[in-house]
Amino acid sequence: MSPFDAVAGALQAKTKLTRTQARGTLRLACRDLGVPTDAASRADMQLLLSRGLVPALQARRVAFPDDLLHALGVALAGAHEGGASALYGMFDDLD
Numbered sequence: 001m002s003p004f005d006a007v008a009g010a011l012q013a014k015t016k017l018t019r020t021q022a023r024g025t026l027r028l029a030c031r032d033l034g035v036p037t038d039a040a041s042r043a044d045m046q047l048l049l050s051r052g053l054v055p056a057l058q059a060r061r062v063a064f065p066d067d068l069l070h071a072l073g074v075a076l077a078g079a080h081e082g083g084a085s086a087l088y089g090m091f092d093d094l095d
Contacts, residue, residue, distance in 0.1 A: 001078075001079050001080060002040070002079060002080060003040050003041060003042045003044070003045040003076055003079040003080075003081075004026065004030075004037055004040045004045060005079070006045075006075045006076055006078060006079035007026060007045050007048070007049070007072050007075060007076055007079075008022050008023045008026050009022075009075065010071055010072045010074075010075035010076075011025070011026065011053075011068075011072060013071075014064065014065060014067075014068050014071050014072070015057075015062055015063070015064050015068070016062075016063070017062060025056055025057065025060060025062070026048070026053075028056060029048055029052040029053050029056035030044075030048055030052075032052055032056070033047060033048060033051060033052045035047060035048055035052075041081060042076055042077075042079060042081060045076050045079075046073075046076065049069055049072055049073060049076070053069075053072070054069070
């Protein structure tokens with residue numbers, strides 16, 4: 001599971017957002033921070049969690065529990081690396 005997918009799934013599980021709403025909210029927050037969603041690494045998603053997600057949720061008046069960031073961090077820790085390093089790693093496996 002990619003870092004983006006892991007965070008989106010956890011966001012959906014911890015809020016009343018639908019799958020589409022959770023993914024869309026993350027995409028908009030990523031865009032605002034300049035984080036690529038198609039190849040987001042764990043570091044990119046950690047930046048989103050620390051700087052952009054809470055303001056994005058508050059702007060959309062989404063209620064979320066106090067432990068949301070912790071739950072998203074746990075989900076992110078279990079994700080594959082993602083990002084450009086994952087793409088380059090794919091070529092290493094060919095050797």
